Amino acid sequence: GDNKWTMTIMARNADTGNLKWGYQKTPHDEWDYAGVNVMMLSDQKIDGKDLKLVSHPDRNGIIYTLNRVNGDLVRADFLDDTVNVWTHVDMKTGIPVRNPEYGTRMDHKGKDICPSAMGYHDQAHD
Numbered sequence: 001g002d003n004k005w006t007m008t009i010m011a012r013n014a015d016t017g018n019l020k021w022g023y024q025k026t027p028h029d030e031w032d033y034a035g036v037n038v039m040m041l042s043d044q045k046i047d048g049k050d051l052k053l054v055s056h057p058d059r060n061g062i063i064y065t066l067n068r069v070n071g072d073l074v075r076a077d078f079l080d081d082t083v084n085v086w087t088h089v090d091m092k093t094g095i096p097v098r099n100p101e102y103g104t105r106m107d108h109k110g111k112d113i114c115p116s117a118m119g120y121h122d123q124a125h126d
Helices: none
Strands: 008-012 018-024 040-046 047-056 064-066 073-078 086-089 096-098
Touching: 073 086
Parallel strands: none
Antiparallel strands: 008 018, 040 047, 047 064, 064 073, 086 096
């Protein structure tokens, strides 16, 4: 299945510890990207609305920008045009759509996969 709580950005209520929302970046992370990179907070005006955002350049090759109040996906952009494991991110579901040519499965030898198993954007700041 999706292994729901792996590769997930989660927000908790600081007073109660209760989960406010969760957003899974890579359902069933077959590449082991881990997604433990930096989270950047910002306040921006988008379409005339003031939003509190969290942006995350992920090892899966996608920069996610979420509404940090409710977890809604605002943007999902490839880090560059070499990312090929995904065709796009479905903005309604928030799920990255796999490109079967670069997937991992027993009946297929994937080559030239980007990002590699090391991930696109690693944990350290370069």
